[in-house]
Amino acid sequence: MAFGDRFPDVTAIAVGVSSTVNGTVEEFDREAAAVYEVLRDCRETGRTALYFSTASAGMYGAPDSPGTEEGPVFPQTIYGRHKLAIEAAIAVSGVDWLVLRLSHLVGDWQPPHQLLPFLVSMVKSGEVTVFRNSHRDLVDVRHAVEVIDTLLTNNVRRTIVNMASGVPEPIERIVRGIESRLGVEPNWKVVDRPSDTTVVSTEKMRQLVPAANNFGFGPRYLDDLLDRYVGPSADKRIDGPTPEVVRTRS
Template identity: 45%
Template sequence: MEIIGSGFLAGALAPLAASHPHAVAAAFGVSYASGVPEAEFTREAVRLYELLRDCERRRRTLVFFSTASPAMYALPGQAGREDGPVFPSTAYGRHNLALEAVLAASGVDHLVLRLAHVVGPGQPGHLLVPAMVRQVRSGRVRLHRGARRDLIDVADVVTVLDRLLETGVNRTVVNVASGRAVPIESLVDHIEARLGTRAARTYVDGEVSGAVSTARLHRLVPEIARTGEEDYHRRVLDTYLGAYAADGAVADPRPDPVRHPT
């Protein structure tokens, strides 16, 4: 598989580089869910258009990573489904949905993975878990009232992609998530317990949070069923918290650090 990109997700996909020669992974693009200049969205779109034309010429399958976060599925009381209605709540969600539509209309073989909140080693500091770790260590956490978050281990993302390409799944969208939207307070509680500290909590109003349907995922990749277990999010946190807390991996590279992870 040809991996286009040099960031966190591209690095995680490296074990697949020698497999699936028919596939190209677009492991680049915007990873901030808020405060993104329009120029960043434009740059990602132009790059994807160029890659689409290249995949059409070379007859390759293009893998695109979208989002299964509340930015895409703002449906209170409903589990977001790949074939169901979506009402993106942010520019980030609308941008991803627009790029999905470009792929669907292109005629190029493609696979869209809508990712929940991915957790893994060497993650940028603005993403959900390293941002929460940084805030807990600082002694103050800013939370969206009523927020729930679905965590997925990046190792499981790699397993899912490997299996989908191996079985020839094509021209479809797949939610890659645990299917369990955990209250944000529970995630902070677990981080505090593991770090042996407590942080003052401030609440603000935020976007609607909901569950993500994993029925299609489990049908296509049944061996990933363990991700739906009740304690999955705690196992994911325990796998990476030590590394986040031990070094500078949780530093936020932006000049204006995010105050609440989305």
């Protein structure tokens, strides 16, 4: 059943800046204007606004940020600051709302610029640029859908919930996992950078969605994701064009 059929009183706001690294002022303005328009419509019609924010290092990367929804947040990038500002506008909009701070989703039919298809295409190109000390929290889109369904069904409103695995994976491990499943050994160029290990709290999500305790988050979760979406039995729908540089989400 489609989202709109299950939750006809909810408007999901999935607009966003296409690049988390190179977003322009015009793109940020365009997203804000679209969100404000939806909020005005929700206020007039009594609908609930569901907004997809970020749980990336851009939001939670500060050393004194605990990675919790209610804790202090000091975004480290323009992208993170923009998302936090949108969240604040939603909270005072006068509508019912729910904000999900998402980590990196993995699933079928992803656009080529998103993390996993981007890394897959880079590995296939034979040349890989890896930023040492980079970490990424990956979540199967199927689990994200289950979390959203449960939260909306249980009428969870006017709150922020992290949607993450809580396990930041080294980018080197992700790339090596892709290589082993594709049977490819590309040339590596390693670029040193400061560590961006960000541990996102999943406590609130697990409390509100008990089924999340059975998603398998932990040491094997990355392997399960790569087996499903990159392994020999995977449908190669995540293929993307060969990249020129690595654009990791910050």
